[in-house]
Amino acid sequence: MKLYGYWRSSAAYRVRIALNLKQLPAEQVSVHLVNNGGEQHSDAFHQLNPQHLVPALVDSEDGAEFSLTQSLAIIEYLDEKYPQPSVLPEQIKDKAIVRAMAQSIACEIHPLDNLRVLQYLVKEMGVDENQKMAWYHHWIHLGFSALESQLVQYSGRYCFGDNVTLADICLIPQIYNAKRFNVALDKYPNISRIWDNCHQLSAFINAAPEQQADAS
Amino acid sequence: MKLYGYWRSSAAYRVRIALNLKQLPAEQVSVHLVNNGGEQHSDAFHQLNPQHLVPALVDSEDGAEFSLTQSLAIIEYLDEKYPQPSVLPEQIKDKAIVRAMAQSIACEIHPLDNLRVLQYLVKEMGVDENQKMAWYHHWIHLGFSALESQLVQYSGRYCFGDNVTLADICLIPQIYNAKRFNVALDKYPNISRIWDNCHQLSAFINAAPEQQADAS
Numbered sequence: 027m028k029l030y031g032y033w034r035s036s037a038a039y040r041v042r043i044a045l046n047l048k049q050l051p052a053e054q055v056s057v058h059l060v061n062n063g064g065e066q067h068s069d070a071f072h073q074l075n076p077q078h079l080v081p082a083l084v085d086s087e088d089g090a091e092f093s094l095t096q097s098l099a100i101i102e103y104l105d106e107k108y109p110q111p112s113v114l115p116e117q118i119k120d121k122a123i124v125r126a127m128a129q130s131i132a133c134e135i136h137p138l139d140n141l142r143v144l145q146y147l148v149k150e151m152g153v154d155e156n157q158k159m160a161w162y163h164h165w166i167h168l169g170f171s172a173l174e175s176q177l178v179q180y181s182g183r184y185c186f187g188d189n190v191t192l193a194d195i196c197l198i199p200q201i202y203n204a205k206r207f208n209v210a211l212d213k214y215p216n217i218s219r220i221w222d223n224c225h226q227l228s229a230f231i232n233a234a235p236e237q238q239a240d241a242s
Numbered sequence: 243m244k245l246y247g248y249w250r251s252s253a254a255y256r257v258r259i260a261l262n263l264k265q266l267p268a269e270q271v272s273v274h275l276v277n278n279g280g281e282q283h284s285d286a287f288h289q290l291n292p293q294h295l296v297p298a299l300v301d302s303e304d305g306a307e308f309s310l311t312q313s314l315a316i317i318e319y320l321d322e323k324y325p326q327p328s329v330l331p332e333q334i335k336d337k338a339i340v341r342a343m344a345q346s347i348a349c350e351i352h353p354l355d356n357l358r359v360l361q362y363l364v365k366e367m368g369v370d371e372n373q374k375m376a377w378y379h380h381w382i383h384l385g386f387s388a389l390e391s392q393l394v395q396y397s398g399r400y401c402f403g404d405n406v407t408l409a410d411i412c413l414i415p416q417i418y419n420a421k422r423f424n425v426a427l428d429k430y431p432n433i434s435r436i437w438d439n440c441h442q443l444s445a446f447i448n449a450a451p452e453q454q455a456d457a458s
Contacts, residue, residue: 075388076387076388076391076392077346077350077385077388078388079350085335087335092335094335094338094339094342095342095346096341096342096345096346096349098341098345098349099338099339099341099342099345100338100342102337102338102341103334103335103337103338106334106337107334118319118322118323119301119303119308119310119319121318121319121322122310122315122316122318122319123310123315125312125314125315125318126310126311126312126315126316129312129314129315129348130293130311130312132345132349133312133314133348133349133352133353134293134295134353136349137349137350137353137354138353138354138359143354146377146380150376150377150380151367151369151373151377153367157367160366161362161366161367164362164366169293171292172291172292172293172294175292176292
């Protein structure tokens with residue numbers, strides 16, 4: 027398998043964690059999101075993902091290569107193809123709760139605070155640095171406040187009980203991103219605790235942006 | 243089951259389609275997203291979803307009620323609990339492609355163009371009507387252009403072959419929303435065709451916003 031990603035992309039970071047948890051080897055191919063106007067817009071990458079977003083996972087079946095997009099779809103693909111250790115609980119209801127936590131990050135926080143959106147605000151709308159940071163902080167606090175109260179109900183050592191799930195896989199890259207933008211996390215004791223607990227695990231440590239070959 | 247939704251919410255609309263496809267009865271409870279400062283912010287609704295977003299699905303197990311959030315997690319829950327007819331293909335790879343199409347709408351278009359974000363742009367950032375519409379159109383065209391090229395590869399009568407899937411369930415509400423904001427769809431022949439084909443089915447027709455009791 028080949029994972030097309032970028033060291034600082036939260037979505038690629040999620041897939042790296044999942045690959046590490048399952049101890050699956052994948053060649054890492056760097057798609058630089060800033061240099062050359064963004065390599066994700068190249069013709070070559072367009073063939074892999076017409077959305078011009080990382081990650082894309084290239085895998086093969088009966089000798090034919092194919093490309094998969096969207097980090098959560100890629101992770102569920104890996105989870106179905108290589109079920110051990112699973113990143114979803116067994117019970118249908120529990121699975122829904124974990125997927126919902128993951129989506130509360132992937133659908134409500136990350137899309138608003140990622141690079142292309144911040145670039146649009148600055149370049150197309152002419153917002154200043156303060157407004158940009160207020161925007162970033164607004165959506166992360168809204169999302170983390172809601173998640174924190176769900177964690178009071180459901181968390182154990184990790185977001186859902188004592189096993190690592192898709193929710194942790196989404197949460198850690200989002201916290202990493204928040205720290206980069208100087209978001210104070212003291213209001214979120216469960217989120218902070220889960221950050222610490224996940225960083226006891228090599229799967230998370232080795233997936234961190236600074237550990238990647240394309241980190242600069 | 244009780245579905246807490248709102249007639250114009252794209253995410254609630256997705257769940258209504260899934261319930262209809264599976265012919266599952268659910269009491270519809272309206273949460274008015276505009277009146278009274280937004281009923282999704284009430285204490286009562288906070289108990290069901292601390293994210294203050296619709297939909298929330300209340301179901302029960304062994305007599306105990308519980309609430310599920312996030313439309314895609316709810317739909318996969320319904321699909322696992324009531325597998326016929328399934329809204330996902332059988333093969334792992336195909337499933338990943340369908341989930342990715344659904345997420346390309348749910349994670350890349352809808353979060354940027356939904357009500358609370360448009361409200362933030364106007365109220366907090368002071369953007370004018372033209373800038374707001376340019377923002378809306380920008381993200382929908384970006385997302386639909388990418389999806390259109392995936393549909394060239396994968397679509398049949400619907401987004402993925404000839405069976406209705408999660409991808410159609412996400413696409414139809416997003417098209418409905420785009421039409422409301424006067425987005426021209428002529429550049430997207432496959433998206434337009436799938437709109438027409440889905441509207442041959444009562445599951446989609448009956449889930450439309452104007453068909454809901456709280457439509458105004």
